[in-house]
Amino acid sequence: MRKHIPLKKFSQNFLIDSSIVKKIVEFINPQLNEILVEIGPGLAALTRPVCNLIDELIVIEIDKYLLERLKKCSFYSKLIIFYQDAVKFNYLKLFNKKDRLIRVFGNLPYHVATSLILNLFKNIKIIKDMNFMLQKEVAERLVALPGSKSYGRLSIIAQYYCNIKILLDVSPKCFRPVPKVDSIFLNLTPYTNFYPYFTHNVKVLSYITNLAFQKRRKILKNSLGKLFSEKVLTTLNINPQERPENISILQYCQLSNYIIENNIYCKSISI
Structure with missing residues (x-):
C-alpha cells in the first residue's frame, strides 16, 4: 500500500x-x-x-x-x-x-x-x-x-x-x-446519576465564563461588571477583587442561576 x-x-x-x-x-x-x-x-x-x-x-x-x-x-x-x-x-x-x-x-x-x-x-x-x-x-x-x-x-x-x-x-x-x-x-x-453542579441554563453559564475569561487578568468587578454589582458578588460570597481563574465551578453556577432567578436580561444569551 x-x-x-x-x-x-x-x-x-x-x-x-x-x-x-x-x-x-x-x-x-x-x-x-x-x-x-x-x-x-x-x-x-x-x-x-x-x-x-x-x-x-x-x-x-x-x-x-x-x-x-x-x-x-x-x-x-x-x-x-x-x-x-x-x-x-x-x-x-x-x-x-x-x-x-x-x-x-x-x-x-x-x-x-x-x-x-x-x-x-x-x-x-x-x-x-x-x-x-x-x-x-x-x-x-x-x-x-x-x-x-x-x-x-x-x-x-x-x-x-x-x-x-x-x-x-x-x-x-x-x-x-x-x-x-x-x-x-x-x-x-x-454524569448520569450524580450531578456535582447545577445551573438552570448551561447557555448562561457558557456566556458568563466566556465573558469572564475574555480578559482573564481583569478582576471580576470589571469583567462581569455589566451583569453583577460588587454588592451582588459579595452577597453570593464571591470576592469582586478575584480574577476569573480563582472562581470555582460551583460559584460560576451560582452566578448563572442568579441571572435566571432574577430575570436579568442579556441579549447576547439565547435562552
Missing part, C-alpha cells in the same frame, strides 16, 4: 506505537452491543484492533485518501463510513437511527480538538462516553482546577458535564510525523 503523506491542514500525526495502541483499546474496552464512533481513523492503528472485537464500527474521516486506504483493509466490511467534518457531524441523527447511546473515540487533530469537544457537549445526552488522544495542553485545560494557569472556560464546561480521567501520557515519539508536543489519552464520562 502506498505510503500516505500526512497533511498539515488536517494536523495529521499518526499513532504508530503498538504497545500504546494495545493499552488504548483495553481502556476503551469495546463491546459487541455498543455503538462506537471513531473520529479520524487515520492509518487504522485503533480501527483495526477495535474491529477485531466488534462487528460494526462507525468512522468519520475528512481525508478522502485515507478513506481509500480503508477500502483495502480486511476489516472494511465492518465499517460504516462518513466522509465528513466531525465537528459538523449530526450525532443526534445517528443516535435516533441506532436508538442507543454513542461511544466516541479517536486520536483528535490538535487544531480542532477543542471545538469538536465543545460541539459534542451539545449532544451530551446521547453520549455514553468519550475517549480521546489530545495535545497535553488541551487535556490539562480539561482537568484543570481553580487557581491553575490552565483553568478556564473549557475546564468549567467540561467538568460541568463530565467526570474526566487522564488514562495515559503519550510521548511524541509514538507518532509519525513526530509532533512538537506531548499527548494525553483521557476519558470523559457524562
Whole structure:
C-alpha cells in the first residue's frame, strides 16, 4: 500500500506505537452491543484492533485518501463510513437511527480538538462516553482546577458535564510525523446519576465564563461588571477583587442561576 503523506491542514500525526495502541483499546474496552464512533481513523492503528472485537464500527474521516486506504483493509466490511467534518457531524441523527447511546473515540487533530469537544457537549445526552488522544495542553485545560494557569472556560464546561480521567501520557515519539508536543489519552464520562453542579441554563453559564475569561487578568468587578454589582458578588460570597481563574465551578453556577432567578436580561444569551 502506498505510503500516505500526512497533511498539515488536517494536523495529521499518526499513532504508530503498538504497545500504546494495545493499552488504548483495553481502556476503551469495546463491546459487541455498543455503538462506537471513531473520529479520524487515520492509518487504522485503533480501527483495526477495535474491529477485531466488534462487528460494526462507525468512522468519520475528512481525508478522502485515507478513506481509500480503508477500502483495502480486511476489516472494511465492518465499517460504516462518513466522509465528513466531525465537528459538523449530526450525532443526534445517528443516535435516533441506532436508538442507543454513542461511544466516541479517536486520536483528535490538535487544531480542532477543542471545538469538536465543545460541539459534542451539545449532544451530551446521547453520549455514553468519550475517549480521546489530545495535545497535553488541551487535556490539562480539561482537568484543570481553580487557581491553575490552565483553568478556564473549557475546564468549567467540561467538568460541568463530565467526570474526566487522564488514562495515559503519550510521548511524541509514538507518532509519525513526530509532533512538537506531548499527548494525553483521557476519558470523559457524562454524569448520569450524580450531578456535582447545577445551573438552570448551561447557555448562561457558557456566556458568563466566556465573558469572564475574555480578559482573564481583569478582576471580576470589571469583567462581569455589566451583569453583577460588587454588592451582588459579595452577597453570593464571591470576592469582586478575584480574577476569573480563582472562581470555582460551583460559584460560576451560582452566578448563572442568579441571572435566571432574577430575570436579568442579556441579549447576547439565547435562552
